[in-house]
Amino acid sequence: MSDVLKKALADAIDTTRRNIPAFADRYPDDTTVNNWYPPRPARDGFPQGANEGWTTSFIPGCQWLAWEMTGDNAFRQAAQAHAKDFARRVHKGEGLATHDLGFLYTLSSVTPWRLTGSQEDKNAALAAADALMVRFLEPAGIIQAWGDLVDPAERGRTIIDSLMNMPLLTWASQQTGDQKYADAVRRHTAQLAQHIIRADNTTFHTFWWDPSTGEPLKGTTAQGYADDSCWARGQAWGIYGFALNYEATGNPDLLVAARRCADYFLAHLPADGVPFWDLVFNDGDDQPRDSSSAAIAACGLHQLASLETDPRLADRYRAAGQAMIEAVTAYSPQGEGVESDALLLHSVYNLNKNEGVDEGSLWGDYFYMEALVRHLNPRWKRYW
């Protein structure tokens, strides 16, 4: 099987190489249309192709992975050009009103700092961490996910995806020696472990706190099938995000949370191992898959296995992660024998809004490639 994974990684690297010119100074949209990325549309006052939204950093993320795997400087130069644009974005204050600064600046700026020691990228990432800290709400001790902090429609809400934004703050604490970032990670992740997982190990996509009293209020969904269902990608963010934050904080509740997310996810897969977009669906349902959830879960299970304190569980999660990445290679363009500039087909972005349904996605591409790199190169040092 490792030949299948090696071929899949070689295919992913080839596509990443072919995309360098098209993705150089004009960002593609979050998801493909009929398997091809259109330019990022003009929106929210930004022109077409601008560096806005939460997904643009997955392009340099793939390029850094490709550079590490090949040593080809074409990838490094392309990723460094993106890093410059991300530094411009944060220093100009463009599109920063989101918790997704962690997704954006971990891959675009912390990663080149880790791999090349660039001071400019370190400064950009620290500026992004400070912008993320503005969203830390007292007394709840959570980081607000979306929107303006004074918008009553968004105030006090966090989402499970936020777990993946915490590594930027953990890194900022390590670099500056300032505990405030690590304290925010500790409090935010403890709140999620307590409230965003239900008793049956499913997760809410979003959870609300009263912004003035800090009282936990209720869980709802934004991208899942229903408020009480289990959005597949949220559960996958939970596996990977709780595992990463367990390592960062040492809080054993986060290890338990990662296990609970993993156990439910693995118990609700269809026969081919790639989940439907919400885990309420399974074989026999006329619903699309979300391959990106499988790619994220493959990374998360690999991470969880490396931290697991129970050796039997470590073996179980390692084997499940391996099976998942093997299953998901069938959803690549090469696995299906179709032409595409995506690395992975069949993600669902937001079915409720009919956005990016059954398409390639920038995050699906990145986590697919990271999962292949992880499973083929046990010594690879993660970016998060």
Ligand code: GLY
């Ligand atoms: N973080 C947004 C998503 O997973 O769609």
